[in-house]
Amino acid sequence: MKKLLITLPMAAMLAACGGSGSGGAAADQLKVVGSSTVYPFTTAVAEEFQRANPGTSVIVESTGTGAGIKLFCSGIGAQFPDMVNASRELKASEYEDCANAGVKNVIELPVGIDGLTLIQAKGQPPLNLTVEQIYKGLAANPYGKTQTAQTWADVDPSLPAVKIRVLGPPPTSGTRDSLAELILEKGCDSDPAMKALKEKDKDAHKATCTKIREDGAYVEAGENDNLLVQKVSADPGAIGVLGYSFLEENLDRVAPVSIGGVTPTEATISNLSYPGSRKLYVYVKGEHMAAKPAIKRFIEAYSKATGKGGMLAKRGLVPLGDADSAAATAQAGALAPVDPASLK
Incomplete structure (x- = not known):
């Protein structure tokens, strides 16, 4: 129900x-x-x-x-x-x-x-991303390199050739902080060189690992999560970033994006197996x-x-x-x- x-x-x-x-x-x-x-x-x-x-x-x-x-x-x-x-x-x-x-x-x-969740319009082919792929798609300078990816296939050939368009919270949001800490930084640290950078220069590591691209691929959608759901449901190919409760309340309009093969559910969030779990x-x-x-x-x-x-x-x-x-x-x-x- x-x-x-x-x-x-x-x-x-x-x-x-x-x-x-x-x-x-x-x-x-x-x-x-x-x-x-x-x-x-x-x-x-x-x-x-x-x-x-x-x-x-x-x-x-x-x-x-x-x-x-x-x-x-x-x-x-x-x-x-x-x-x-x-x-x-x-x-x-x-x-x-x-x-x-x-x-x-x-x-x-x-x-x-709660679970920091990625959503897409209901009826779209199911999407499963890793934290590394999300980082590569959203980082301003992935692993310190110039961001060139325009589609998810540019990030990884196994992903669909769909334009990267992510609607998410602004920098003032705790959800944005969680996106950086739980997803982007973990994806960034999959590279041993980035882990080494963290030990050497924390500020440079933070900038490289958590700064989000500003070329239009990531759209700051404000603090109104209900409005974000509305926008994603009407935009096939777009991905939204919000809390799990808003996903659960709108499963008639949007669907979850799995992360690392784990779909956000009450069970996977509660046992912390879902990468986006947060208190x-x-x-x-x-x-x-x-x-x-x-x-x-x-x-x-x-x-x-x-x-x-x-x-x-x-x-x-x-x-x-x-x-x-x-x-x-x-x-x-x-x-x-x-x-x-x-x-x-």
């Missing part, structure tokens, strides 16, 4: 259901920004939370992970977000920005697993919790929704494994701040 994700306007205030008040006071209004991938899950939790907590409103805005973290780290006070959705871990440099603005009590809550997070601003007691209740509701059999599993979120789930539940209870030394 097809699972349903709640889709609302990108800056949606979810009105409290059944209550007489609208929660106008700042203490009764929670603000969440960040990842477009995590957005539907947080939106669903927010809707249920408001039903159980009349008078409290939750504003959920899809800004992309990078832009959301920048807003989150801008300061403390009613004008700044309380939480940020992220489709990757917080970076050490981002935590430093947070700390410089007084945001030092950052709480990390893993909420589930999803919500980061909480601890400095706001005293003034907004509803934050703690929201975290508890989110933790309950992410478990096996929880509400979000029915909406396309792949639950964490048993050990990770237990750790996440404990973290939601302890609310211990992230250790800056653990960040990369």
Whole structure:
């Protein structure tokens, strides 16, 4: 049975259901920004939370992970977000920005697993790419050489002679970061010379391995994943890059592209055999919790929704494994701040 994700306007205030008040006071209004991938899950939790907590409103805005973290780290006070959705871990440099603005009590809550997926229009011949082939097709300078590939057959003669056209997220997106880390860098490091470069010059390695070509073969399609699905479904030969839940919700219009012979499914993402598997997070601003007691209740509701059999599993979120789930539940209870030394 097809699972349903709640889709609302990108800056949606979810009105409290059944209550007489609208929660106008700042203490009764929670603000969440960040990842477009995590957005539907947080939106669903927010809707249920408001039903159980009349008078409290939750504003959920899809800004992309990078832009959301920048807003989150801008300061403390009613004008700044309380939480940020992220489709990757917080970076050490981002935590430093947070700390410089007084945001030092950052709480990390893993909420589930997602798959960075490649999609194509439904009805097209099934496509199976390796991380090396994807890297060769998308890199600005594959293995330090001039990019000349115009079709996938130029990348590898075994692939179809279809023009390379990939629609994906912009640099501000956590999904773009995941594409670089999980796919492009791994494809790049298949060359021993690139591994050696990483040891010698990390900046040069990053530029060679993660910089995407800018000649039109890769199209930045924005943060609206539903719109990306629409574009790919109407463009035979095009490939899209987005989170697994959006693929699962649109299997009537698009189909998955296998990576290394592995098709993204709940099972292959959960056991991490799918190369694009990644954890999803919500980061909480601890400095706001005293003034907004509803934050703690929201975290508890989110933790309950992410478990096996929880509400979000029915909406396309792949639950964490048993050990990770237990750790996440404990973290939601302890609310211990992230250790800056653990960040990369």
